[in-house]
Amino acid sequence: QVQxxxxxxxxxxxxxSVKVSCKASGYTFTGYYMHWVRQAPGQGLEWMxxxxxxxxxxxxxxxxxxxxxxxxxxxxxxxxxxxxxxxxDDTAVYYCAxxxxxRNWFDPWGQGTLVTVSS
Amino acid sequence: EIVLTQSPATLSLSPGERATLSxxxxxxxxxxLAWYQQKPGQAPRLLIYDASNRATxxxxxxxxxxxxxxxxxxxxxxxxxxxxxxxxxxxSNCHFGQGTRLEIK
Numbered sequence: 001q002v003q004x005x006x007x008x009x010x011x012x013x014x015x016x017s018v019k020v021s022c023k024a025s026g027y028t029f030t031g032y033y034m035h036w037v038r039q040a041p042g043q044g045l046e047w048m049x050x051x052x053x054x055x056x057x058x059x060x061x062x063x064x065x066x067x068x069x070x071x072x073x074x075x076x077x078x079x080x081x082x083x084x085x086x087x088x089d090d091t092a093v094y095y096c097a098x099x100x101x102x103r104n105w106f107d108p109w110g111q112g113t114l115v116t117v118s119s
Numbered sequence: 120e121i122v123l124t125q126s127p128a129t130l131s132l133s134p135g136e137r138a139t140l141s142x143x144x145x146x147x148x149x150x151x152l153a154w155y156q157q158k159p160g161q162a163p164r165l166l167i168y169d170a171s172n173r174a175t176x177x178x179x180x181x182x183x184x185x186x187x188x189x190x191x192x193x194x195x196x197x198x199x200x201x202x203x204x205x206x207x208x209x210x211s212n213c214h215f216g217q218g219t220r221l222e223i224k
Contacts, residue, residue: 035213045155045163045206047213061213095162100174104210105153107165107174 002026004096004110011116017084020113022096029077030054033099035106036070036081038092046092050099051079086117121145123207123216131224138194140219142207147187151210154183154192157218158203166205167192199223 007021022034036048049060051070058070069082079096094113097106122145132138142152150170155163165174167183170190180195194201202223207216 044217045157045208045215047215050213097162100165100168103151103168104213105165105168105208106155106163109162109164112162 002098002108004098004108006094006096006110006113009114009116011118012086014087014117014119016086016117017082018086018115019080019082020094020096020115022079022081022110024077024079024098027098029072030074033102033104034070034072034079035097035099035104036068037095037097037106037109039095039112040089040092043092048081048094050104053079083115086115088117091115091117121148121209121211121214123209123214125205125207125216125219127219128217129220129222131222132197133224134197134199136197138192138197138201138221140192140194140205140221142185142190142192142216144188144190144209148209148211150186152183152185152190153208153210154181155206155208155215156201156203157206163206194221197221 003025005023010018030053033050035050051058053072072079096110100107124143126141152170154167157163171183182193184191204218204220206218
């Protein structure tokens with residue numbers, strides 16, 4: 001079955017960077033966009049961007065332009081999201097989610113990775 | 120930028136009742152709207168895409184309707200496991216609504 005498994009929780013200091021991984025299995029990794037969505041504690045869902053695992057092409061939400069980098073390693077079917085210059089309000093659960101039908105619908109989702117930014 | 124507004128913020132109902140959740144877009148999104156369910160401590164799950172198509176494995180009690188700017192998610196008869204937060208999402212900029220919390224009355 002299709003499965004996305006993310007890396008473990010991280011604690012970072014303000015100004016640092018974090019890189020979260022998302023390992024895909026059960027389907028052809030290069031055949032579907034991968035999206036990244038985050039959720040601050042007690043808050044709603046916020047789309048960060050997507051990567052085309054086949055070409056490596058990316059689209060980022062304007063809010064994160066200049067701070068986020070999405071990459072992939074097709075040899076191990078893994079997508080990555082790196083967020084730099086972390087602030088306390090970047091504390092959130094970060095999810096990867098596979099695209100559906102090339103239409104920017106998300107299914108399934110990874111289990112989430114909690115990133116805590118604290119001095 | 121298209122903004123999605125969900126109502127109500129919280130809906131209190133009993134098992135067996137019918138739930139109607141609303142999502143309004145600030146401009147037309149045609150039929151390009153999805154609904155997700157999120158339970159505490161879990162990742163969201165896709166329920167409905169393209170306004171009215173159920174995702175794989177989603178029970179028939181979940182249905183979606185609407186087009187343009189007004190959309191509805193209906194749960195025909197609430198089961199205990201349906202009490203959760205529901206989000207709508209549009210595909211042009213991938214933004215989500217703020218969510219509706221469906222709680223047990």
